Amino acid sequence: MFRFRLDGSSGVPPYLQLVHQVRQSLLLGYLQEGDRLPTVKDVAADLVINPNTVVKAYRQLEHEGLAGGRPGQGTFITATSSPVPPAAQQDLRASLEAWLRAAEQAGLDHEAVTALIAVARQDLKQDIRQDLKEERVR
Amino acid sequence: MNQHDADGSVPALRTDRLGRRYGKVWGLRDCTLEVPAGAVAALVGPNGAGKTTLLEMIIGLLEPTEGQVSVFGETSRAGTAETLARVGYVAQDHPLYRDFTVADMFHLGRAMNPRWDQKLAAARVEALGIPLKRKVKGLSGGQQAQVSLTMALAKRAPLLVLDEPVSSLDPVARLEFMRDVMATAADHALTFLISSHVVSELERFCDWLIILSGGHVQLAGPADDLLDAHRLLTVPRATPDADLPGRTIHRTDSDRHSAVLVRAEAGQLAVQGHAGWQADPVSFEQLVMAYLQRTSTAATTGNPAPAAEGPGPNTKAVSR
Numbered sequence: 001m002f003r004f005r006l007d008g009s010s011g012v013p014p015y016l017q018l019v020h021q022v023r024q025s026l027l028l029g030y031l032q033e034g035d036r037l038p039t040v041k042d043v044a045a046d047l048v049i050n051p052n053t054v055v056k057a058y059r060q061l062e063h064e065g066l067a068g069g070r071p072g073q074g075t076f077i078t079a080t081s082s083p084v085p086p087a088a089q090q091d092l093r094a095s096l097e098a099w100l101r102a103a104e105q106a107g108l109d110h111e112a113v114t115a116l117i118a119v120a121r122q123d124l125k126q127d128i129r130q131d132l133k134e135e136r137v138r
Numbered sequence: 139m140n141q142h143d144a145d146g147s148v149p150a151l152r153t154d155r156l157g158r159r160y161g162k163v164w165g166l167r168d169c170t171l172e173v174p175a176g177a178v179a180a181l182v183g184p185n186g187a188g189k190t191t192l193l194e195m196i197i198g199l200l201e202p203t204e205g206q207v208s209v210f211g212e213t214s215r216a217g218t219a220e221t222l223a224r225v226g227y228v229a230q231d232h233p234l235y236r237d238f239t240v241a242d243m244f245h246l247g248r249a250m251n252p253r254w255d256q257k258l259a260a261a262r263v264e265a266l267g268i269p270l271k272r273k274v275k276g277l278s279g280g281q282q283a284q285v286s287l288t289m290a291l292a293k294r295a296p297l298l299v300l301d302e303p304v305s306s307l308d309p310v311a312r313l314e315f316m317r318d319v320m321a322t323a324a325d326h327a328l329t330f331l332i333s334s335h336v337v338s339e340l341e342r343f344c345d346w347l348i349i350l351s352g353g354h355v356q357l358a359g360p361a362d363d364l365l366d367a368h369r370l371l372t373v374p375r376a377t378p379d380a381d382l383p384g385r386t387i388h389r390t391d392s393d394r395h396s397a398v399l400v401r402a403e404a405g406q407l408a409v410q411g412h413a414g415w416q417a418d419p420v421s422f423e424q425l426v427m428a429y430l431q432r433t434s435t436a437a438t439t440g441n442p443a444p445a446a447e448g449p450g451p452n453t454k455a456v457s458r
Binding site: 049 | 176177313317321323324325338341342343419421422
């Protein structure tokens with residue numbers, strides 16, 4: 001049975017942490033279509049969290065088409081898992097490792113690396129939004 | 139009297155301009171709030187904020203000076219058996235008779251509560267491994283808390299009020315007690331109102347947040363929505379509050395930057411186009427602490443409050 005965990009110091013709301021874990025596990029192949037997720041009560045007792053948080057996470061997963069409730073049986077994974085193809089994953093990982101090495105040589109510590117990635121992501125998001133806007137204008 | 143929500147459901151708890159005066163001093167004033175059925179609501183506030191006054195009026199132990207409390211649409215009348223039976227209460231120090239056995243406590247509960255569920259009470263303590271014949275003084279702090287919660291549950295009250303239920307427990311007993319509360323919340327259609335000082339732990343337990351300070355409600359609503367409506371801005375130090383999006387809740391100025399926690403509607407928080415500005419989501423603890431650190435008066439009414447003494451020399455709390 002799949003087990004959730006909770007990182008109290010991450011700053012990410014608990015319900016989103018649960019959603020992320022299912023998404024990631026699907027991506028990595030740890031969860032597959034037909035797998036049953038633990039009951040709301042089990043997750044609430046296991047992680048000592050509000051059951052409404054678990055309900056909210058499961059609803060979000062249903063909304064995203066990743067899971068579905070079967071009356072009286074529980075919540076099941078409904079998505080055909082679409083893991084990142086191994087070749088693509090390997091390529092991306094290799095280029096990321098090369099980049100991380102370069103960052104270390106340039107004297108960036110862990111925090112600086114995280115900050116730089118966050119900033120780059122933010123810029124990329126804005127670029128994409130900008131592109132979309134321009135497309136709409138055209 | 140029935141009071142319905144916009145969506146037609148009756149809130150588990152509603153207070154309407156509730157106030158209580160002790161002599162010339164108001165312990166709580168103009169307190170209007172709602173907790174929907176099924177919520178686990180956290181009540182936080184510094185000592186002297188009016189939490190106990192509010193809780194005692196909710197459970198029917200204290201008569202309001204003004205305003206009223208309704209529980210599931212029924213207006214409460216302090217001191218009446220009917221009102222007292224509708225709210226389960228776990229007090230901070232888990233008051234139980236030390237020389238009574240657990241079974242004796244249950245007899246007492248049955249005598250005092252018309253809807254007492256003896257089966258539920260017995261099954262719970264058995265599941266928790268607490269012997270019915272054990273005297274209260276022979277139980278651990280955690281077990282006493284469990285018996286106290288069991289007494290409140292066996293009343294079959296739809297609303298449970300827990301006043302600092304874990305403050306006297308060690309970390310392990312605390313975790314086990316809250317594990318039990320969370321499992322119980324999952325099993326029964328119950329609404330919880332829990333007051334606590336342990337802000338760091340609350341995020342996992344509650345989906346509804348009420349911040350009380352200086353006898354007034356500072357912030358109340360669904361925890362996730364409240365988090366969404368706040369951002370931590372990092373801006374150049376010289377930036378005045380008036381130039382920032384939204385309303386400044388708390389500001390910390392360092393040499394070059396200011397960290398400002400603001401409240402703003404979605405879409406109002408755009409910081410693009412401002413070089414050197416950054417907007418980050420706030421954590422639950424940051425949100426609560428920001429409100430607790432600002433001055434007590436009138437966040438909800440919008441009256442200007444004098445700058446408060448913050449925890450550090452460069453910290454000030456502002457309200458406008």
